[in-house]
Amino acid sequence: MTVRPSDFAELPPVTCLIVDDLEENLIALSALLRRDGVTLVTARSGAEALEHLLVHDVALALVDVQMPDMDGFELAELMRGTERTRQVPIIFVTAGARDEHRLFRGYESGAVDFLYKPIEPHLVRSKADVFFQLYRQKRRLAQELKERTETLRLSEMFSAMLGHDLRNPLATIIGSAQLLPRMTRDPEILRVAERMEASGMRMNRMIGDMLDLARARLAGGIPVHAEPADLRVIVDKVVQEYAATWPHRRIDLHASGDLAGEWDADRIAQIAGNLVGNALQHGDAEAPVDVFLDGRERATVELTVANAGTIPDDVLPYVFDPFRRARQHGRSDGLGLGLYIARQLAQSHRGTIEVDAAGNRIALRVRLPRRAGEA
Known part of the structure; x- marks a missing residue:
């Protein structure tokens, strides 16, 4: 990362704390470190230094080792014990001889460096400048x-508002397309109406994905409203809908055990629909899609959608990332949010979702507690 002096022009000055019990030492160090963009704060004792640290955000502390009442090592240990001052770099200044035991104690208490008197002015300025620049x-x-977090938040809020506002005119378009077959038997008009309705429904699904993405990002998750439901009834309806829209593909439903529980039926249908749609779109077109429902466990149920196909090893860790599919496949029938939203919905039900890609078979497995409020 290249940093230019102009990058710091709008930032407030950095603060340097100098602690020494002798006034002449404070004056000398202040003279060496005084420059534009640096505020110097001096203290004659460890207690006074702690008072300054409660008020100022300090970029660097130069601390004399030998002080009465509280020496530099004790001050450093107190600074390291407080969250506010734990990360402040400390340079010890000492007139003592180079003692390995003192060095060890100094670094153990949190020092980043030692300066020995008489101090070399150029050395002090160079070391201080490094820490000032790092702090900036x-x-x-x-x-x-x-700034970027706020921009992202506003962007997601805008997407949510846009998606919500688009639904009203889109509903009018879909309703008009559905009304046309009642008004005419012209084959050409009927074909246009069918395409309009199909495109409108596809756009409606994408808008729904955008709104769910915004809910997941901005609200910390997608809300669910759990009621007594039967998983087989929910998933069977989803399978029938996809079988009607993909008549050339085979979808097999396998169910076992007790599949009753308390979930948000619409959101569970959305999970199943996203997984089945993903398998139909990206799986082997010549192989069937298998949907397994397992209710043999007392506390949980499982929904698994499996299809023939492979996922590259470098893609496997990111299959649940938003927009991933859209980036991989270029133009797609969606935004690449299906698996991401399926995971968010599973988590909203206190459940989990995982992918297993072994050999030439991909299985997406959702495990749900029988009651959405129970972990």
Whole structure:
């Protein structure tokens, strides 16, 4: 990352804390470190230094080792014990001889460096400048992260509002397309009406995915309203709908055990629909799609959708990422949100979803507690 001086122009000055019990030492160090963009704060004792640390965000602390009441090592240990000052770099300044035991104690208490008196002015400035620059970079990155997070939040809010507002005119278009066959028997008009309705329904599904994405991102999850339901009834309806729209494909439903529970039936149907649709769209067109429902466990049920096909090893860890499918396959029948939303819905039911891609077979397995409110 290349940092230019202009990058820091709008940032407030950095603060450097100098702690020494001798006034002349404070004056000398202040003279060496005084420059534009740096605020110097001085303290004559460890207690006074702690008071300043409660008020100022400090980029660097130069601390004299030998002070009465509280020496530099004790001050450093107190700083390391507090969340606010734990990350403040400390450079010890000492007039003592180079003692390995003192060095070890200093670094153990949190020092990043030692300076020995008499101090070399160029060395002090160079070391301090390094920490000032690091602190500025840290603040710059934090500011950019905050700005980008806010931009992303506003973008997702806009997408949610846009998706919601688009549904009203889209409903009119779909309703008009459904009304045309009652008004005419012209084959050409009927074909146009069928295409209009199919395109409108596809757009409606994509808008629904956009709204669910916004709910998952902005609200921390997609809300569910659990009621007594039968998993087989829910999934059987989904399978029949896909069988009607994909008449050339075979979808087999296999069910075993007790499949009763308390879930949001519409959201469970959405999970099943996303998994079956994904298998039909990306699986082997010559092989059937198998849907398994397993209710033999007392506390949980499983929904598994399996199809022939493969997932590349470098793609497998990211199959539930939003927009992933759309990026891989270019133009697609959706936004690449199906598996992402299926995972969000499973998690909203306190469930899990996982993928198993072994050999030439892909299985997506959803495990749900019998009651959505129970982990």
